[in-house]
Amino acid sequence: MSLRHALLALLTVTPMTGYDLSKAFQASVSHVWHAPDSQIYPELRRMEADGLLVGTEVPWGPRGKKREYHVTAAGLTAFRAWMNEPLSYTRERDPAHLRAAYLEWAEPDAARAQLRAHRANYAERRDEWLEKVREIDTGTSAMLEKRLAHAPASEHAAIRAYKRYTYEGLIARAEHEIEWAERGLALVDQLNGGDPTRTDAAAPA
Amino acid sequence: MSLRHALLALLTVTPMTGYDLSKAFQASVSHVWHAPDSQIYPELRRMEADGLLVGTEVPWGPRGKKREYHVTAAGLTAFRAWMNEPLSYTRERDPAHLRAAYLEWAEPDAARAQLRAHRANYAERRDEWLEKVREIDTGTSAMLEKRLAHAPASEHAAIRAYKRYTYEGLIARAEHEIEWAERGLALVDQLNGGDPTRTDAAAPA
């Protein structure tokens, strides 16, 4: 049920169409939440039916039109209620670590390729998130500035701080994953490439 | 399709029944992969139909019986093939970070409760994983020792090292999450002028 709350979070900033939301999920908010349009449009209709949103037809060109969704008072209440609820932590499902635990079954080169992919994946994300932090600091984040424009000045510091806090956490996590992949690459080399005394030394007592 | 490979991974160690696998997913392997029995039993039957496993009826008491699954040559091939394939990194869905980005919407006490729950959750897991590392080092991990018994001595170092590497990565990640939650708690205090619940006996009005 988190897609609903992710949508509410975005729509509290500014009214948007399904298309806008789909773009937002691909870009700015991606890596915190992600959803294809085929989930977004039906969910928006369901949310409107539940009274959390109202959709208004907006003309678009001579004949075209689009549907812009606004959060209702009920929607705001629901969002606040969710924000105050405890999160449920489900058991993790971690393909990368599942693999790592059985990495002796992989060819050394395949193992290396996987660890490099892991590193590359998180390096890319880290760079994206670093860019986000830069945008927050320089006031060039469109969504954040819109949010600030609709919020009282007394809350600006908190809004900025929590956004920054979120991305800093993601960056630190990405850096941990990169480091972990690098230790893995060293381990693969040590177990396969190097000299046999080294390999023995790798065995923990 | 990773449940299938998680099951193969476990069954390469030793033949097991659906019930054994269900227990294994709840205990040892949990937090790397998890699945309820209602997924495991049908998947095992599908895997047998696909020729990856063979199931043999084993008597259990005077009238009872159970079905023990063994990995076939085709199953081993499939597992090795999967281990050599690159992993696909799907976009993340991270409720905790989604929340953090909009934490100004939550009551300060609710925000604190969430961050404490985050910390407690990862602290618990970290302790479980530390215990796993201890088991690996002291040779008291039943699964690992069974695995080693079936593997040539030349591979023992690698098997132990990859297992340890996996859990070390999980531990480091947990420690990062704990640290992040603590920075969050400090931030909430800073933005709200201190934590009123911290000095509960002499809380100022």
Place this chain on the structure above:
DNA sequence: GCGAACTATCTATGGGGATAGTTAGCTGAC
């Protein structure tokens, strides 16, 4: 010999999400 706790397996239902494909209008460059 009875009940409690455990072992063992299976079914049903529904939600969430991935992937792919369809339809239609708009905009701007060439």
Place this chain on the structure above:
DNA sequence: GTCAGCTAACTATCCCCATAGATAGTTCGC
């Protein structure tokens, strides 16, 4: 003036997984 590329919205299908519950046999202590 038309074609490519974008904006906008919707549909269909399949898989994975979560939750709940049904059924039956076993073991062991009292």
